[in-house]
Amino acid sequence: MQWIVNAAKLVVGIVLVLMVIVLFNTWRLPVLPDADDAKAGIKAPPIADLDIAAKRLSAAIQIPTISYGFANPPGGNRFPELHKLIEASFPLVHKNLKRETVADWSLLYTWDGSDKSLEPVLLTAHQDVVPIEPGTEQKWTHPPFSGAIADGFIWGRGTMDNKQQVMATLEGVERLLAEGYKPKRTIILAFGHDEEIGGALGAYAIVNLLTTRKVHAQFSLDEGQAILDGVVPGASRPIAQIGLSEKGFMSLQLKAVAPGGHSSMPPPHTAVGKLGHAIAQLEANQMPASLNGPGGDALRGMAPALPFVNRMVMANTWLFGPLLIKQLSGAPSTNAMIRTTTAPTIINGGIKENVLPSEATATVNFRMAPGDSIATVKAHVERVIADPDVSITEGGSHPPTDATTPADMNNPGFKLISQAIHSIEPGALVTPGLVMAGTDSKHYTHVSGATFHFCPMRFNAEDLKRPHATDERISIANYGEIISFYVTLIRTSSM
């Protein structure tokens, strides 16, 4: 009997030790640098004439600079109009900064700092927008290119992605110039014109130009993340994610072959069947998930704003990791944070119900998490499909790109951006983040010490559905905060 008592004591002892470790880890869960930044106490400057700034953004929205795709080049005939509007809107910018057009329609501004030994800061955004999905025009509360100002909002395509960031950056510089501010560190503004189709013309050419001039930025800031308010279940504070990396992009084409012929005498596996099996295998065998990297950092970073149980799980991934991964994998938004995603998007095969197609094809789109690469994903796909009758080749509209190398949180840019966030929202919890979609920054990594992604738009769960979709809009008050954020960031990063 004694051994049973001893075993029971041992089990109780182990459980107690585990509980102590779990609680200790929860208690000392690292709080991100925002605690310090709040103490920096930088106040957002009041934005004078915000209604006029809103009208300027509205005017920019009314010029549809649409990127349709490679076969149909960017809406170039409209860029000169947008440039004229920008020139008329920001006279001091155009008097004091060097302005260059690159690759016809991209804009590059240089605001020379007094100390040329300092690396410049690079602020980027894009002028082009995505088209309106045919048939959805009528669903907009205000027409998509009306730039309507109503109910406290500016409405239209580009108010969230990404003319608000172009115009707010310029508003920030114009206001600093108006008060006679002179930067010590050079500020460079770069606004591409084809981001929505990959930036292969605009951002790419800007990077080449900066490279030939041997310009290397201390850090850069681009679109890609926002302030989430009421998005993360249970969060007690708004969460401001600063993106450290953007995921990679690759489309693979699968082609299954089989003998054609009459459908009355089919072989056991047709081309359609083989293709279907290959796709099902890919869905059943996802790329492995990981809590390391910016996706996991983002989740851990949110923990201080979450209820105790969530904090405890996040603080003890050594114990709860597998459970947590299972949970996160269940929802598309969190699944995308922790792994390379697999999305079959196009399928083709067959022309007639009684004819066996001799081939069937499918496109599968992958978004690579940092840590995976074009090569590791291809190897995974080949291993999982393992069918000599199914070939795998690169396809799709873009050449594949790997995820960008995560920016170092110790780069001064992270803290400066964090302080500027707290200047407009002292209660925000600042966390690192991972950008799910592609941006122009994949090009800028070559000329920047760290590429960060952030714009202080306040997103609730509904707002997440607006960019690239119906009823894109930004509140005038929030637009004022974005301008204010840029005034602070430009000042603190250049003094």
Ligand SMILES: [Zn+2]
């Ligand atoms: Zn964008």
